[in-house]
Amino acid sequence: PSGGEHDRSFERIVGGRRVDGVVLMEIRLADERVTRLQEVGLPFVTIGHTAHPDGTCWVDLDYATLVARCVHHLADLGHQHLALVNRSAELVAAGYGPSQRALSGFTEAVGRRGLTGVDLCCADDAAGGEACLEQLRADHPDVTGVVTINEAALPGIQRALERAHVVVPRDLSIAGVVAGHWAEDFRPPLTAADVPTEMGAHAVDLLLERIATPDAPARHLLLTPPISLRASTGPAPAR
Known part of the structure; x- marks a missing residue:
């Protein structure tokens, strides 16, 4: 996080050399916190990586590749009209790495497969998921497949689907990049x-x-876990 008390807490830790090292999260493509740590010479590792991470140590998911794999999976099932349910508008505007790379992977894969795609920002909570799904169905009724990286929105997406009597995957297929417990808690369990x-x-x-x-030379880990095929994706409905 950044802004206000978060920035002051970060500066107290860094400026006061109160720790031997830092693990930094929620990384933006251009992140002033990374620059600050490099300036003071405090050892650090990021979970996520900036647009130009040379010389830094980091661990991240390959969101572009994983979202693209979800798109290809849905395309192989016959879906022609897809949507990306991304993170919040604030994070996307701030250049949050996962949201930017997810959008890039989605756009590239949709174009490669000759599909139509729409991307929606979604607040990172259940209420945001409900609102986003309702907006999607109202504005883009042709969409039959959804890819998401917004795990916190999943309970709200589920409620909106149930309220609208949309059956997954008969009427709408959903896949994503989320923590395993979020995928298992979705009904039906989420392909992810x-x-x-x-x-x-x-x-x-x-x-x-x-x-x-x-x-020592900086090291990094870019992880690409396999897509676990669960029960939330199926053939595109005939329309």
């Missing part, structure tokens, strides 16, 4: 690339290496 639970542990391991050998 499950976000690895060990990303934090990988970041800590890299940070300990960085602290122990600060002059």
Whole structure:
């Protein structure tokens, strides 16, 4: 997070050298916090990576590739009209890495497969998911397949689908890149690339290496977990 008290807390930690190293999250493509850590020489690792991460240690998901794989999976099932339910408008506008790379992967894959695609920003909570799904159905009734990286919106998406008597995957297929427990809690269980639970542990391991050998070449891990085929995707409905 950034702004207000978050910025002041970050500066107290960095400026006061109160820690031996930092794991930094919620990375933007252009992130002043990364620049600040480089300036003061404090060892750090990011979960996520900037647009130009040379010389930094980081762990991230390959959102562009994973979202593209979801698109190709839906296209293989015959879906021609797809939607990306992205993160909040504020995060997208701020250049939040996963949201930007998800949009890039979606746009590229939709174009490659000759599909029509629409992207929607969605607030990161259940109410946002409800509103987004209702907007999608009202404005884009031809959409039969959805890809999302917004796991916090899934309960609201589910409620909106049930209220509208939309049956997944008979009427609408949904796939995404989310944590495994979010995918398993969806009904029916969500076809998804499950976000690895060990990303934090990988970041800590890299940070300990960085602290122990600060002059060693920077390392990174770009993870591409497989798509777990569950029950939320199926053939495109005949229309």
